[in-house]
Amino acid sequence: MKKENKETKYEKRFDGRNFDQLRPIEAKIGIIKNADGSASFKMGDTYAIASVFGPRDLRPRFLQNPQKGTLRCTYDMLSFSVTERKRPGPNRRSVEVSLVTGWALAPVICLDEYPNTVIDVYIEVIQANAGTRCAGICAAALALASAGILMKDLVSAVSVGKIGDKIVLDLIKEEEDFDPATDIPIAFTPRTGELTLLQLDGSISKDELKKAIELAKKGCQTIYDLQKKTLKEHFSKMELENDIQ
Amino acid sequence: MGELLVQNKDIVIPGEKLATGMDFLPSNGSFRSNEDVLAQQLGIVNITGRSIRIVPLTGKYIPKEGDNVIGAIADMSFNNWYVDVGSAYQAMLFVSSVPEYIEKNADLSQYYNFKDIIYAVISKVTRSKVIELSMKGLGYRKLFGGKMITVMPSRVPRIIGKQGSMITMIKELTGCKIIVGQNGRIWIYGDIEGEKAATEAIMMVEQKSYKEGLTDEIKNFLESRRKIE
Numbered sequence: 455m456k457k458e459n460k461e462t463k464y465e466k467r468f469d470g471r472n473f474d475q476l477r478p479i480e481a482k483i484g485i486i487k488n489a490d491g492s493a494s495f496k497m498g499d500t501y502a503i504a505s506v507f508g509p510r511d512l513r514p515r516f517l518q519n520p521q522k523g524t525l526r527c528t529y530d531m532l533s534f535s536v537t538e539r540k541r542p543g544p545n546r547r548s549v550e551v552s553l554v555t556g557w558a559l560a561p562v563i564c565l566d567e568y569p570n571t572v573i574d575v576y577i578e579v580i581q582a583n584a585g586t587r588c589a590g591i592c593a594a595a596l597a598l599a600s601a602g603i604l605m606k607d608l609v610s611a612v613s614v615g616k617i618g619d620k621i622v623l624d625l626i627k628e629e630e631d632f633d634p635a636t637d638i639p640i641a642f643t644p645r646t647g648e649l650t651l652l653q654l655d656g657s658i659s660k661d662e663l664k665k666a667i668e669l670a671k672k673g674c675q676t677i678y679d680l681q682k683k684t685l686k687e688h689f690s691k692m693e694l695e696n697d698i699q
Numbered sequence: 700m701g702e703l704l705v706q707n708k709d710i711v712i713p714g715e716k717l718a719t720g721m722d723f724l725p726s727n728g729s730f731r732s733n734e735d736v737l738a739q740q741l742g743i744v745n746i747t748g749r750s751i752r753i754v755p756l757t758g759k760y761i762p763k764e765g766d767n768v769i770g771a772i773a774d775m776s777f778n779n780w781y782v783d784v785g786s787a788y789q790a791m792l793f794v795s796s797v798p799e800y801i802e803k804n805a806d807l808s809q810y811y812n813f814k815d816i817i818y819a820v821i822s823k824v825t826r827s828k829v830i831e832l833s834m835k836g837l838g839y840r841k842l843f844g845g846k847m848i849t850v851m852p853s854r855v856p857r858i859i860g861k862q863g864s865m866i867t868m869i870k871e872l873t874g875c876k877i878i879v880g881q882n883g884r885i886w887i888y889g890d891i892e893g894e895k896a897a898t899e900a901i902m903m904v905e906q907k908s909y910k911e912g913l914t915d916e917i918k919n920f921l922e923s924r925r926k927i928e
Contacts, residue, residue: 490757490758490759491757491758508759508787509759509787510759510787511787511788511789520827562713562714564739568787569827569828570788570827570828571787571788599712599713599741600741600757601757601758602740602741602742602755602756602757602758602759603740603758604713604728604739604740605713605714605739605740606713606714606730606732606737606739607713607714608712608713608714643714644714645714645737681712682712682715685712685741686710686712689710689741689756689757690710691909
């Protein structure tokens, strides 16, 4: 309706960051004892935990694929994760996010090595302030690696967007609710630089989208460095000193 | 020319570059992409000659031919048992590969029933991940009594120790019979105190497996425990 309003000025970010600056990020491995692999990923106020079970037997049998394994992702936001209580259980949104998370992770996992089985990834968001699917993907990649799953690469994800007239990295809730706001969650495989997830909510021109992807690539590199460091630090603690049979 | 980018016993993460050029060969847990050898799994690098292997630090048990494993009977068919060995796939134990003579159409549950614990060897792993077990050979049998604990499969070499030094020591000091399966399942049989001590000692080894001089530490622990009693 009001097309002339589209280019609203966005001078300063709500939380005072630079336009190309990430929120403080933090990751942890091995937080769930019963899982085969688990990790948590924190992006500012967004906090996601992921647990991996498997590879394990897939039932009912007709779902089994003798050529390659199945990846099953479940994303859920806990009822206390948002300011207004979220009704527990799956909903339209969480089903969608579960699916795209699976699609973002599947290209790096060597599913051919696990015929007839399933790898279950459960992502729980315990605190949400935008970018939950990105935090979930980052946590899930760490959890998969720590579960000893064969993978070609990790996955790092971050959201970029166009708020007013600015391209910004790592949106927060206030920015998502800003009037002309475009939210683009992007997932990269850091080694090969391939895109595994790109969703777009809003409107953006071609050139700006290219710019946004470049910005996301930079952000993902920072996240990848953290993921790498976290994994190495966690496992160097439990390194086997000798006798590899 | 090829260049090695990691050293033996380095910890690598999936996708990490291990070596460039065609001079090095990918082995278990690594793969080749273009001209580089990359890690496929989180683990420790083990370089033997030209091949680079990754020894996994975590994860489920990966069945290998010749491994001695401890499993539980999970299911039965008309001529075989299905055994849970802790991997993603159920192992098969055929009537023909058990020491007992079993007649045609016999009731298999009379020999090995559900939830029975058996000690067997993996005789075959096919490409489609069908695991076949065999109980023919010395020491393979059904395990009666005692208790079974589960540790991480990657810790098993440490629990056994060099030439079995660690496990022999625990056996001697606790007076227990202990069988260690390569799949991380350990069967302990003895008196109650001995079983308790052995369990604690093995758990200690699992948690502190990165430490040096662990055999002596466990020895002290078991001896001091015995004095208190």
